[in-house]
Amino acid sequence: MKLYPTKTVDEILTTLSYIIDIENSRNLYHHWRVAILTQKILVSDKSTTFYAALLHDLGSIGLPHHIIHYLIKPNPKNINLLLSHPIIGSQLISLIPSMEKSAQIVLNHHETFDGKGYPTAKKAKDIPEGSQIIRLADFIDIWINKKKNITLAEIVKKIKGSENKEFSHSLGEKAIGELRKKNFFYSIVNNKNIPNLFKESKSKIYPFKIKRGIDAIGLTLEVVAQSIDMRQPFSAGHSLRVSCYAMAIALAMKLEHDEVTKIKWAGLIHDIGKLTIPKNILNKPTTLTKKEFQRVTQHVLMTEKILRMAPSLEELIPIAFYHHEHFNGKGYPYGLKKENIPLGARILCICDAFDAMTSNRPYRPPLSPWIACEKIKALSGKQFDPEIVKYAIPILKSLGV
Ligand SMILES: [Fe+2]
Ligand SMILES: [Fe+2]
Ligand SMILES: [Fe+2]
Structure with missing residues (x-):
């Protein structure tokens, strides 16, 4: 059995990211869409943030319903359910060799620019850039799911309204610029386009390198095992x-x-x-x-x-x-x-x-x-x-x- 750890781990994570969004036989594509948006907004340290985006809500797998439903209709009663998912997710991801930095990004993906996020209410520059980008990509996907047939003008307005609150003004503007390019926004809102868009995004990202001599495949499968059992x-x-x-x-x-x-x-x-x-x-x-x-x-x-x-x-x-x-x-x-x-x-x-x-x-x-x-x-x-x-x-x- 000849296996290449980098390729195999990449395949496992991409597959896991796909299946955790299956709900009643259809795919919500939350993680793949957030990963596509993340890749577009990214400034530096691409693979670390892209792979964090792929699994950013892994820690929510034990919730009774898909996390997107709790975010679409925020209810103070549910907030306690949500608070731990960045911590659980980052703990799981930190077990995968070479993903320690991605785990840190996942840990902070619900921190907001104004210091009102969770789990530790970090502010502005204390939040890793990758986490801020995922926050923004997540924000866009939540609106796509929340408002049926949302238009480009409406999403731009939502982003502008949350600049310097949820994420920085500069990242918000970068996202708006990307969404306005060609048909990108109207392409990404349609689930049918996600597999192709995802393939395209992924081709622009280098898989993270796995150090030699580590049973990276076995350890990654252990994380999958824990996710299944959760x-x-x-x-x-x-x-x-x-x-x-x-x-x-x-x-x-x-x-x-x-x-x-x-x-x-x-x-x-x-x-x-x-x-x-x-x-x-x-x-x-x-x-x-x-x-x-x-x-x-x-x-x-x-x-x-x-x-x-x-x-x-x-x-x-x-x-x-x-x-x-x-x-x-x-x-x-x-x-x-x-x-x-x-x-x-x-x-x-x-x-x-x-x-x-x-x-x-x-x-x-x-x-x-x-x-x-x-x-x-x-x-x-x-x-x-x-x-x-x-x-x-x-x-x-x-x-x-
Ligand atoms: Fe999340
Ligand atoms: Fe999310
Ligand atoms: Fe079984």
């Missing part, structure tokens, strides 16, 4: 644990180094498709209806679609895609049997079930690792591959969960 309060740490268990089993089975890495990484993102499932279904405290359950099962199909957006991760697709197939053919989506299910997926299936059993749920306490292992043994040859169960039990039993 959507479901009851699944905190699930993806990371599944990945660790799967890696331990793969090592015990003496699989080749590359295969172990693929299984570890596929474990981190096996549920990435869940980012596209509505939260009210994912977090429903009562039993799901048949239709809702079907929707949840679709997360594996979405996992495949999403991973196709990051071509470097192609080899992870079969492992992640089949993690709900059962050894006896009674799983989903295809009801594959035995060795027709990729080995990595058969390993993930055990780890996924083990972690679900040993995690807390609103309707039951967690099982002990010992009892969970007894249940897994009982399902050996049915849900699980008996050969893998033999390797898995001693590892899982000894875990302090």
Whole structure:
């Protein structure tokens, strides 16, 4: 498996930025639009700010609804919900190698020029320029969403009205100049144009360089894993644990180094498709209806679609895609049997079930690792591959969960 860290991390971040804006099967393109606008307004330090724009609201992923709705209709009741998202987002982004500066920009993207922003009410020059640019790009996208068919004259008026309040006068004027160029404004308001405009913007940005000798891909996928799990309060740490268990089993089975890495990484993102499932279904405290359950099962199909957006991760697709197939053919989506299910997926299936059993749920306490292992043994040859169960039990039993 030959992968280029800079290219792979770039693909992962671009994909993450795309999927966190999916709401009820349509894309709001908040992050991509803010990134396009940011690239136009940028003065210096381009990649750092552009990548910060791509993920600036990652910290809001745990909110009940997309953050744009809270910003379109500000309600004092919701302010507490919003206050922490720049902090959570910057913490997540700082875990990605070479993105420490972008994390600082994200931390300050709701600070305003007049010192009335959050989280620390910084003023004017104390706010990094990149954060001010994202504030302005964010401001424009919020108005595009707030007022249907907003005109160029109206948006210019809104920007002028907020100069030296939300952002500096000079940045406001730079944005107005860009919006007036050719058809740019009327092009960016239309969601259909976003993928092409985004491609164009990105071609003008150098991907940030990743230092040698760091497992940048693994660490970036860990951030994706945390983002996936933040959507479901009851699944905190699930993806990371599944990945660790799967890696331990793969090592015990003496699989080749590359295969172990693929299984570890596929474990981190096996549920990435869940980012596209509505939260009210994912977090429903009562039993799901048949239709809702079907929707949840679709997360594996979405996992495949999403991973196709990051071509470097192609080899992870079969492992992640089949993690709900059962050894006896009674799983989903295809009801594959035995060795027709990729080995990595058969390993993930055990780890996924083990972690679900040993995690807390609103309707039951967690099982002990010992009892969970007894249940897994009982399902050996049915849900699980008996050969893998033999390797898995001693590892899982000894875990302090
Ligand atoms: Fe934000
Ligand atoms: Fe935003
Ligand atoms: Fe799953």
